[in-house]
Amino acid sequence: xxxxxxxxxxxxxxxxxxxxxxxxxxxxxxxxxxxxxxxxxxxxxxxxxxxxxxxxxxxxxxxxxxxxxxxxxxxxxxxxxxxxxxxxxxxxxxxxxxxxxxxxxxxxxxxxxxxxxxxxxxxxxxxxxxxxxxxxxxxxxxxxxxxxxxxxxxxxxxxxxxxxxxxxxxxxxxxxxxxxxxxxxxxxxxxxxxxxxxxxxxxxxxxxxxxxxxxxxxxxxxxxxxxxxxxxxxxxxxxxxxxxxxxxxxxxxxxxxxxxxxxxxxxxxxxxxxxxxxxxxxxxxxxxxxxxxxxxxxxxxxxxxxxxxxxxxxxxxxxxxxxxxxxxxxxxxxxxxxxxxxxxxxxxxxxxx
Numbered sequence: 001x002x003x004x005x006x007x008x009x010x011x012x013x014x015x016x017x018x019x020x021x022x023x024x025x026x027x028x029x030x031x032x033x034x035x036x037x038x039x040x041x042x043x044x045x046x047x048x049x050x051x052x053x054x055x056x057x058x059x060x061x062x063x064x065x066x067x068x069x070x071x072x073x074x075x076x077x078x079x080x081x082x083x084x085x086x087x088x089x090x091x092x093x094x095x096x097x098x099x100x101x102x103x104x105x106x107x108x109x110x111x112x113x114x115x116x117x118x119x120x121x122x123x124x125x126x127x128x129x130x131x132x133x134x135x136x137x138x139x140x141x142x143x144x145x146x147x148x149x150x151x152x153x154x155x156x157x158x159x160x161x162x163x164x165x166x167x168x169x170x171x172x173x174x175x176x177x178x179x180x181x182x183x184x185x186x187x188x189x190x191x192x193x194x195x196x197x198x199x200x201x202x203x204x205x206x207x208x209x210x211x212x213x214x215x216x217x218x219x220x221x222x223x224x225x226x227x228x229x230x231x232x233x234x235x236x237x238x239x240x241x242x243x244x245x246x247x248x249x250x251x252x253x254x255x256x257x258x259x260x261x262x263x264x265x266x267x268x269x270x271x272x273x274x275x276x277x278x279x280x281x282x283x284x285x286x287x288x289x290x291x292x293x294x295x296x297x298x299x300x301x302x303x304x305x306x307x308x309x310x311x312x313x314x315x316x317x318x319x320x321x322x323x324x325x326x327x328x329x330x331x332x333x334x335x336x337x338x339x340x341x342x343x344x345x346x347x348x349x350x351x352x353x
Contacts, residue, residue, distance in 0.1 A: 067097035093128030116158035178225035228282035293321035
């Protein structure tokens with residue numbers, strides 16, 4: 001009778017996509033639903049309260065016609081907020097999207113667009129690096145915060161953004177010149193922190209995709225610094241990690257906003273949360289679980305509040321899962337940017353944890 005019950009229990013666990021582990025249940029599979037497909041490479045993804053979906057197409061090649069778009073119900077994409085902002089041909093970088101990388105909807109339903117203005121990774125276009133705030137009721141630009149020296153370095157690539165409406169600040173990762181940029185959204189003033197710190201700098205590792213080492217055309221190993229970023233639901237901590245790195249870090253927001261703490265003291269306030277996975281995007285759910293795009297494993301994983309790492313989705317269609325976005329119904333959406341392959345089709349998938 002005991003073995004019969006055990007077999008039944010194991011069958012139920014497998015049917016629900018779980019397996020036993022000495023650290024708790026490990027989710028082995030969730031349904032992955034394809035939402036959209038494109039022959040243009042997208043990276044960023046954001047979803048509004050009404051379910052509107054926004055994507056970015058960074059200008060990593062000459063074929064990019066629009067850099068920020070809204071994904072429509074029929075799967076097509078229209079320029080957002082309009083054609084004028086997307087019409088950049090080398091002029092007026094201050095009023096055009098040069099190379100939009102990330103989009104983010106804050107908890108008051110405003111859309112933020114981050115433009116590192118570094119097309120084809122050939123250097124930041126003077127006057128082009130900026131952060132935009134969009135009113136989704138009117139689709140109008142409400143605020144433009146521009147970045148120049150000393151915030152922007154010659155090799156900067158502003159990558160991902162999170163907005164804390166409680167304190168009125170934005171936090172931006174620089175994966176080209178390792179460090180964090182903090183922005184006071186009320187004044188537009190910004191400053192850099194944790195420059196070249198071990199927590200924001202790429203680790204000395206090689207990444208492997210589908211059995212092949214990821215190398216640049218000249219045979220060298222890519223080094224992508226701090227990339228993914230997320231604020232926990234309590235608003236207490238900022239979590240972050242390098243793309244070419246497996247160590248997860250966090251720091252209390254209070255230290256990032258403390259004007260009395262010195263640049264020398266701040267690294268001592270960071271917390272090393274141990275090894276996780278090589279990842280691009282990070283995002284929390286409402287329960288405080290931190291999700292990673294596990295780029296080497298064609299998977300999505302999550303870290304529970306107690307530190308346990310679980311598999312959520314593993315699927316060969318997840319070729320370089322890039323950005324995660326939490327939808328109002330609690331489901332997640334993820335882009336695939338296929339950076340290691342260099343060609344499409346590029347997908348957006350939905351899964352429910």
